[in-house]
Amino acid sequence: MTTTHDLSDLTAHEAGILPGDAGLARRRRPRPGHPTRRLWALAAVMAVGWSLWSAGVGRRELVNPGGWPLVGHFWGAALSPELSADFLATTLRATLTTSAFAVLGTALSVAIGVVGGVLTSETWWRRKRSGRSRLRAGWFVSRALSGLPRGIHEAVWGLFFVSIMGRDPMVGVLAIGIPFGAITAKVTAELIDEAARGPFDALRATGAGRATALAYAVFPVILTDLVSYAFYRLECSLRSAVILGIIGAGGLGAELSLAFQGLAYGRMWTLIYVLVAVSAAADLWGSSLRRRGTLGRVRLSLLGGTALIVGSWLYLSPDLGRLFGGRTRGLLSDISSSAWPPSLPAEGWGGLLRGAVETVQMSLLAIVLASTLAVLTAFVAARGGTTLRRRAVAGTARFILLVTRAIPPPVWALLFLFVLFPGPLPGAVALGAYNFGILGRLMAEVVENLDPRPAEALRALGAPNLSAFAYASAPLSAARFASYSLYRWEVAAREAVVVGVVGAGGLGRLLEQQRSAFNYPGMLTTILALVVVSITVDLVSAAARRSLR
Secondary structure, three states: OOOOOOEEEEEEEHHHHHHHHHHHHHHHHOOOOOOOHHHHHHHHHHHHHHHHHHHHOOOOOOHHHHHHHHHHHHHHHOOOOOOOHHHHHHHHHHHHHHHHHHHHHHHHHHHHHHHHHHHHHHHHHHEOOOOOOEEEEEHHHHHHHHHHHHHOHHHHHHHHHHHOOOOOOOHHHHHHHHHHHHHHHHHHHHHHHOOHHHHHHHHHOOOOOHHHHHHHHHHHHHHHHHHHHHHHHHHHHHHHHHHHHHHHOHHHHHHHHHHOOOHHHHHHHHHHHHHHHHHHHHHHHHHHHHHHHOHHHHHHHHHHHHHHHHHHHHHHHHHHHOOOOOOHHHHHHHHHHHHOOOOOOOOHHHHHHHHHHHHHHHHHHHHHHHHHHHHHHHHOOOOOOOOOOHHHHHHHHHHHHHHHHHHHHHHHHHHHHOOOOOOOOHHHHHHHHHHHHHHHHHHHHHHHHHHHHHHHHHHOOOOHHHHHHHHHHHHHHHHHHHHHHHHHHHHHHHHHHHHHHHHHHHHHHHHHHHHHOOHHOOOOOOOHHHHHHHHHHHHHHHHHHHHHO
């Protein structure tokens, strides 16, 4: 099947990269020494230094030596997971619950994404006037409306729905489906707009409506990409479902939280191994679609996805009547009325600003740490080794990357809070460990797709392997690595709320304090601040990425 772009570009969605952006990053080579790029590099160094100073690095004691034994017990328990029959049965039920949340949440996000993608695409809204193509005003409105759900992390959605519905199965489904649906809509819109316009325009010229022309001229072309992205989104949904479980939705996250509170590390590792296995299955199937997206494999994926949706629905048996019932509407009305007008936290504007700055600093330090580790690991983890030893080392590196991204950020944060005193630093390190697994995987796939001819030519001229790497492979991958890190920074700014909820600092900690006190006006203010932080980071990241093109 012909697609609008290389399927390997879909991997870039792990970092939030859209197909067009990924292709642009590949087609436009960076211009060495560009002055704007030097200014961005200087600004980045200063921002990182400022963040380290604010976190107390070099100014005060940061490490709690008394916590190292607990960390040692945690990692030591990896060799002795809990395997009792009762706990394995509990783990199975929790796994089915988390998987069902992820599957139904993904299905909802795809449904929202396809409809929203059409309504936010330029193709849908473009019209001819005076011989020129112009966008209708509705496009700008639809784009603006679709941006708000993306700016609010699914954990915040989860806290909102838990407050209204309690521990209801639809909490996990809605908290995943709404923000991921907005993200999928953006991806779908880009795919639609990248598709060849000729067939669409031809059908429109014969009198076909916009929906008909899209259904017959565009969607058959982008179907493989959509299915591949849906399976990638399923892997993301699995991780999000665990996070939602930690904040009260149930499933593996709830069991992880209980095990951690009881310092039952053996149970934690049983749950982590199961999570790694489930994530690996989704990852392997999605990767196979990206590399070998044949029509038969796509049809098989659609059938398998449909079966998963039906099975998940039957397992959870959600009560839609309760979702639209009078009690839910009443609670929604009460919370909405009590949250308005929004109010400042007890510390006033200063406290809100400190939380926002701390959130940005956490995300910045996290991405610097994650990017550094990912660059060092990517060339080792890349597939394509010719010797058994090389393949074994690469497989081990990929397994490490899988484990680090399978462990949810709140768990990483709780671990680092054992050995680091409370503040933004443990949150930053936790986000860094989690994003290391994601960026390492992305960068490894960049290395796998590099043109090998420049390095081979240097080696043929007698250059050692290190020189061939330094002068051929590294320059070819540097711009893509930087772009992925910047995109991932945008995501990390939203993820910072997750580690904040468990006490690692930033706006997330403030939000959790307000939720515990049922301070809904304060929560609304904090959520609006999170949206502003997310938009600001997105704008800065986009401007920095433009300097790389």
